[in-house]
Amino acid sequence: MSLTTFLQHFLNALQWGSFYALIAVGYTMVYGVLLLINFAHGDIFMVGAYLGMFVALFLLAQYDVALPLDLPAWALLPLTILVAMALTAVVGVTIERVAYRPLRRKGAPRLYVVITALMFGLLLEYGNLATLGARDRQFPRLIEPTLYNIGGVRFTNVRVAVIVLSLLAMAVLGFLVQRTKTGMAMRAISYDRLAVPLMGVSVDRIIVVTFVIGSAMAALAGVMFGVSYPILSFNMGLLFGWKAFIAAVVGGIGSIRGAVVGGYILGFVEIFVAAFMPSTYRDLIAFSVLLLIITIRPTGLFGVARRTKV
């Protein structure tokens, strides 16, 4: 393989892996705090993409409601992303309040909450199908794509934007988790969930913050997915969500760094398999590689084995 083709696939993989990494972060954070596999998270990604589409259409004055001011073209994408992130965070927190918290309060076994999460994912999907119809939606064009060519490696400004924004978002997330008090409380809960409330930390507040951040990350992934591949369908989050969950586990579930690395690994494997083999082998090989990693390192790449003391 020549260097230029390698770099070409490398960029593709970085973009593709960014989506997985951003979704996997949400899985792993909720798991770290609640020990809950939030199976509705893939559909939060879908909700983020759709909300982004509606926000973008609104900003582009496609609806009857007129905007009070004229938006400069460069502000369109950042504004869409921020509003979609905020709205999706509201959806994520609502799900937590409506579906997960009552069960937690009643002391239901953990796996029943997982099933509720699965159901909520289906509800979001088919609620979308029932209200918006089966027709695929077109994501409006927010930035004019320009093609660059540096030494034979071709890429668009969209691809650069996706990669840069994802890395930026992960840097911000790293700061939030490592340097702020809330982040410290989050890490403390995943370390010892019994001691944290005794230290005067409001666990419910931390859980809400976790869902806000996780959903916002999924929304970022959703909007950028819409910008890159402008066809949205009601079940787009399903396979993406399951795959991102596997990526999170490969990284070591509960570890944010692990989720990012796992997401990029999955992206790289998928792109490079599709580049050299018939694309029908993509899932087969991607999952076999992930299975192999888990077999060799059962706690994932960055997971810490928990010893049970007797």
Added chain:
Amino acid sequence: MPALIGVLFLATVVPSGLGLYNPYIQLVLIYIGVNIVLTVSLNLVNGYMGEFSVGHAAFMGVGAYVSSVTTVALVIGNPRLGGPLLPEASSLVVFPLSLLLGGVAAAVFGLLVAIPSFRVRGDYLAIITLAVNFIFKSLVENLDVIGGPRGFLGMTRVTSAMGRAVDVPWTMIWAFVATVGTVYVVHSLVNSTFGKAIVAIREDEIAAELMTVDTRRVKVVAFLLSCGLAGVAGGLFAHVLGFINPAGFGILKSTEVLVMVYLGGMGSITGSVLSAAGLTVLLEAMRPLHVFRWVLIPLLLILLMRFRPTGLMGSRELTDVFPALRRWFGRPPEDEHFEHTGGRVS
């Protein structure tokens, strides 16, 4: 127990044989049977053993493909698999054997999962079974000899060949046998000493190990039995539907079975039977609602979980709720004082 089986036999198989039920009702009845087998077998691993396996459809799919390929290749013949090797009447013997073969194949496939996954506990089994489900689907899609993504068919000709040989509702009979057999096997298993070991693993694995339970062996045996039963259910499903494709054994099918297990309650066989039957009927009854069916069902289940957070039955059996039923179900007397704690440590 025998009385109950007799009543069920009179209510399902006999009217089908006499032509009192139309084909649609027979189909729904067989689906109920298949779903009961799937749910009860998954409950053994997820409910009684407390693991979290999410890829049950993959094992069902292995059974479906193995048994379909066996019967079609032996009795019907297929341009890619070669001509029929046996006369048509042999389908009467080949069909049940192929179901067994499908079960064995699913169990062997389950071994591939069991060996790496039991080094760790809890949610890692979820991920391994999830990945295996994707791998299975992708593998079949790439196997052109059994139809790849287009699917595999010809099983209706096997079932009609059986009907021509002896005119009784064969699929209904075998679905009945498989359902009753599964419930009997799992019920006997969880009430045996071995079953106590399974429940002990759920409650506290280390304590179980200290009490001389060979946890690794118990886990593998329970998991393989569960996979094997799912394989049998898959074989039945394939022959009833007459057409299988890899997409039908994807993660959505697994989700359906998971929902049935947790709706019925972890560690309750009667709960599994009730929820499998109830949900199958509900899904069929709501067919006219089209898309809204899949809005209403999750909504119903979320509400149900809110008010009954441990499923319909929790970890109790129907005989615990209505002790008068014990006359019919007849539990072994030494179990009278045994109480499930349902995974909760008091």
